[in-house]
Structures are given as C-alpha cells and as structure tokens.
Amino acid sequence: MRSFSVKHVKTDNRNGHYIYRRRVPKALLASIGKTEFVSTLGRTEGEALVAYGPYHERIEHILALAKNGVTGLSPTEQRERLKAMLEGWGADPHGPGPNLNEQTWREEAAAKLVDRYQNPDTGRYEGVPEKEAAMASALLGGVSKETPEPTITDAFKFYLTENVKSLPEQRKKQEQRLDRAKRHLIAAVGSDKFISKLTREDARKWRGIRMAGGVTVSTIKREKNDISAVIGVAQSELDAGGVNPFLKLKFQKTTVSRQDEREALPAHVIEGVYDALSKKRPDLLPIWTLLDFTGARPSEIRQLQVGEIILDHPVPHIVINERNDRTLKTSWSNRQVPLVGAALKAAVQAVKGVNDQAAPAFPRFYGEGGMDRLSQALKGRIRALTKNKRHVPYSLRHNMKDRMRAAEIFPDTQKAIQGHALGRGEDASYGGPVSLEQKRDALVKALGEHRESRQAGRE
Structure with a gap:
C-alpha cells in the first residue's frame, strides 16, 4: 500500500482489496443522510488507480453540493454536482x-x-x-x-486541467x-457569460x-494572451461557438519596450550588493556571484544540484539541464556555463563538504517558494541602492549581455552562454555546439575589468 498513497x-x-472510505463532515450529515462514503475500488493497485479518480470526483461533487448548493455555479458545474448526487443515491x-x-x-x-414553499391558496x-x-x-x-454550453468559468477550468504545470510551485x-x-474578465463583461456570447465590444471593454x-x-x-488561449481551447475542445474576440485586439504603443522592462544594474549597485551580502547574508x-559571472537566470542558479557543479574538469562549469523537478524556459536553455574568476570560488564554496550529488547546492532557495524567497532577499538589497523598479536581480543577465557586446563576443557564443535560441531554419540546424573552451574564453574577455576588480576587492 505504500506505493499507492492517495487520500x-x-x-x-x-x-x-483497496477501499475508498471517507467520513461525512458533521455539518453535512443531515443533508447527505449517511455517516461515511465506502466503496471497493478494486482488488489490485492498478484497478484501484483507474477507479479512484471518477469516484473521488463524484464524492467531491456531492460534498460541495451539500455544503454550498449550486448558487453561483456555471450550468456545467451545476450539472456535475447534481449528477453526482443522483449517482451517489x-x-x-x-x-x-x-x-x-x-x-x-x-x-x-x-x-x-x-x-x-407552496402557497396554499394558489398552489404555486x-x-x-x-x-x-x-x-x-x-x-x-x-x-x-448533453454537457451545457461552456461559460468563462468552465473554459478556464478546462484550460487549466489540460495545461497544468507539473511542478507545484509553477x-x-x-x-x-x-x-x-x-x-x-467576468468583472468587465458583468457575468459568467457563455464563451459563444463574448463579443469584440466585451474585449474592448475589458481592455479599457x-x-x-x-x-x-x-x-x-x-x-x-491567456484569455485568448483559454477561449481558443474552449472552442476547439468544448465545442464553444462564436469567434474569439481577443484575437488581434490592438493596444496603444507603449514607450517602454520589452527590452527596457529591465535595465542593467549600475556598477555601484552591483558592488553595493556584494558588500551588503558579505556583511549580513x-x-x-x-x-x-554566480548570477553576476555566468549571466544565468536566478531560477537556474537557485535550483542547481551539487552534481551539476563540475569542478574536476579542464574547464570547470555548471550544468543547466531540464529535470523531472525543474523545467527550463526553452530547450535552448539546456547548456553548460564555464566558471571563471569569482564564480569558480563561489561554486567551490557551495559544494564544500557535500557528497550527495543530488543535494541542492542552495537548500534554502531550492524547493517550493524558494524563488520568491530569493527574489525578495536580493531585491531588498538592490532597492536599498536604487529606486529604479527596472533594477531587479534578473538585471544581471542584461549586464552580462552588455559586457559581451562591448567585448565583441561572437553572437552565437553569447546565446550559447545565456541559453538563448540560435535562430530558426538553417541558422539553428547547421554547425556544432559552441565548446566550453570557446565559452570560457568569451567570459574571460567579457568579464575582464569586472573580474579583476572583484579579485582586488576580495584582497
């Protein structure tokens, strides 16, 4: 039974045999008319796994109906709860x-x-x-x-079911x-409308x-984009009629481009954070240090495992690969990034005394909620030195990009270091990968004065 752990x-x-057994909450005993739900799911674990989902969902509907009724539900949700009630009986x-x-x-x-509720005089x-x-x-x-026509609520619920992220934090x-x-969307259009009834006027009202x-x-x-995707899936998978009013919905041009949403950090901010962390964190x-010297994303560094920090190699480096417990932005994000200068010493410190290759290099920031903790901790130090909201921990990637451009590093090498796509078509299909040696030499060149200043600062 240890391998089959479900509620x-x-x-x-x-x-x-495998049995589903669940007590009915005291507050719902009168409504449901029994003290517990009991059902045999199967003789084997396989049979139980197949039967568990539908039966558990039915019980959830029955309990929800007894507790909350059908007020505020979409027609589809009402139908499911009432159907579960009848089947339960x-x-x-x-x-x-x-x-x-x-x-x-x-x-x-x-x-x-x-x-x-019957009027004795009228019979109504x-x-x-x-x-x-x-x-x-x-x-x-x-x-x-027949399943009722999907509403906004139904469409979002179905979309999330079909496209749910695998990792709990995500x-x-x-x-x-x-x-x-x-x-x-519901607030803008005034009700949980049927998807087929959404209009371009609704979309413009929402935008406004x-x-x-x-x-x-x-x-x-x-x-x-999220709303448009939800509507598109509802139309293709739930047979929702109408057109998608959010397609090609226009917006006024913004004075801030996507590139300018974050800015590279000024040198005094980078050094100030180093000083603050050296004293208190x-x-x-x-x-x-690793963010500064590799140009990697904060999420990539905080999820490193000890075995992904390779020190016994002619070119010491970190390995950033997708794992069962970690997804990456794109397939191009799978890469190896050399450790040069202060980054190498930081990596040695991170794995010192740890023999378990699967152990987190930075346990406090590794698991669920770790990204929020890391972001808040670093952003607090940055905000003490600059009030510019475009200055964030992610800005260090922009610093690295600026350094590589200034050093005239070959564009493909820049992309290989930062995990960006090499392009499409022939550009992405021809030629071998950029070697670790090439990436190391590029980082040494790009980090030149900065690497030397950090070394002098430590001494």
Whole structure:
C-alpha cells in the first residue's frame, strides 16, 4: 500500500482489496443522510488507480453540493454536482427513474424540499431557493445527458486541467495568474457569460477597464494572451461557438519596450550588493556571484544540484539541464556555463563538504517558494541602492549581455552562454555546439575589468 498513497484509500484487512472510505463532515450529515462514503475500488493497485479518480470526483461533487448548493455555479458545474448526487443515491442521473419504486421515492424526496414553499391558496411554489429548486428538478427528471454550453468559468477550468504545470510551485503561480485573468474578465463583461456570447465590444471593454486601472500595457497583453488561449481551447475542445474576440485586439504603443522592462544594474549597485551580502547574508553571496559571472537566470542558479557543479574538469562549469523537478524556459536553455574568476570560488564554496550529488547546492532557495524567497532577499538589497523598479536581480543577465557586446563576443557564443535560441531554419540546424573552451574564453574577455576588480576587492 505504500506505493499507492492517495487520500481516503485503505486496504481491507480481510481480503486485501483497496477501499475508498471517507467520513461525512458533521455539518453535512443531515443533508447527505449517511455517516461515511465506502466503496471497493478494486482488488489490485492498478484497478484501484483507474477507479479512484471518477469516484473521488463524484464524492467531491456531492460534498460541495451539500455544503454550498449550486448558487453561483456555471450550468456545467451545476450539472456535475447534481449528477453526482443522483449517482451517489444509486438513481438514474438522466431521467425520473427506470421503475415506479425509484420514481416514487424521488418524487417524495423532491416534495420534502419544496412543499414548504407552496402557497396554499394558489398552489404555486413561491421563493424556492436555487439549491432546493435545482435538487428537486434533478430528482424529478434527472439532468441532461448533453454537457451545457461552456461559460468563462468552465473554459478556464478546462484550460487549466489540460495545461497544468507539473511542478507545484509553477502550478500555483499558473493557477493564480489564470484566476486573476478570469476574475478580471467576468468583472468587465458583468457575468459568467457563455464563451459563444463574448463579443469584440466585451474585449474592448475589458481592455479599457484594465488600462484605466493603471496596469502596464505589457501586463495587459500577457493577460490578453491567456484569455485568448483559454477561449481558443474552449472552442476547439468544448465545442464553444462564436469567434474569439481577443484575437488581434490592438493596444496603444507603449514607450517602454520589452527590452527596457529591465535595465542593467549600475556598477555601484552591483558592488553595493556584494558588500551588503558579505556583511549580513553570506549564504546569498555565492548565488549573487554566480548570477553576476555566468549571466544565468536566478531560477537556474537557485535550483542547481551539487552534481551539476563540475569542478574536476579542464574547464570547470555548471550544468543547466531540464529535470523531472525543474523545467527550463526553452530547450535552448539546456547548456553548460564555464566558471571563471569569482564564480569558480563561489561554486567551490557551495559544494564544500557535500557528497550527495543530488543535494541542492542552495537548500534554502531550492524547493517550493524558494524563488520568491530569493527574489525578495536580493531585491531588498538592490532597492536599498536604487529606486529604479527596472533594477531587479534578473538585471544581471542584461549586464552580462552588455559586457559581451562591448567585448565583441561572437553572437552565437553569447546565446550559447545565456541559453538563448540560435535562430530558426538553417541558422539553428547547421554547425556544432559552441565548446566550453570557446565559452570560457568569451567570459574571460567579457568579464575582464569586472573580474579583476572583484579579485582586488576580495584582497
């Protein structure tokens, strides 16, 4: 059972079968009518794995229905909850029941829900709450076999399911980003509209509201791209009709280009951060040094493992490769970056005394939440020296780019060091990789005076 670790699943001591067992919360006992959910998922782990997902989702729907009803849900979400309720009771989910016995108890259950809202004088039902009305309707006639037309909420939920990030930290940020985009869109159009009913006027209204809120054009464009992608997937996978009103939505030209969103750090800021970290945060000093001397992304350095810092090599270097627990921006980001000058000493310090090759080189900043901790720690030191919001830890990549350009390093070598695409077509398909020796010589040349000044500063 150790290899099959999922919520609410246990083995039956009598026969070894896999059982789903879950207690019903006390507050929901009256609504659900039982104290726990129990079901055999299978005799083998494989059978249990197949059966677990659908059954667990059904129970989740039943609990959600009992706790929150159907208020504020999209038609699709209402249908799923009510269908789960009927299936949980062993009833036909798409009709009134196959026999008189089932039809009778369902009619009686529906009557208990709504009879108190019947006007004795007119016989009409008045003021029936949405939850009771929906449940009574499902009891009397079931729910439609056809999935309702998707709304904005449905589209975002489906998109996230289909495109979810594999790593927890990335998944959390993706969920937060998409949730913000969904809320902004619903607020702008006034309701959880059907995807097919979204218009160009809705898109322009959304754009106007976001811009009036003081959001930067680049941020609005990224959010627009998310919304457009969600709508596109809903149209292709959920058969949502209409056109995608966010395609080719125009924006006013911004005075700040993507290149200018971050600026290279002034020399006094770089040196000031070195001084601040040397005095109070020696654990951050190797990371800052590696960022400064390799031009790598902060996310790439903070996720280094000990075995990816190669010191017993003619050209000491770090290995930046995609792993099961780490994704990279593009396939071009897989690379080896030489360690020269202060970077080599920082790398030696990072692995000193650690024999486990899979161990994190920087444990405090390695796992979930590590990127936020690293960013806040470094940004705080930078902000103490400059109020320019374009000056951030990532700016060191711009510093490296400027140094290599000034040293007239061959463009392909620059890209190989920083993990940028070599181009498309023939440019990307012909020729071998840039060697470690070539990259080392380029870094030595580009870092010349800066490398020497750091050496003098330590002495």
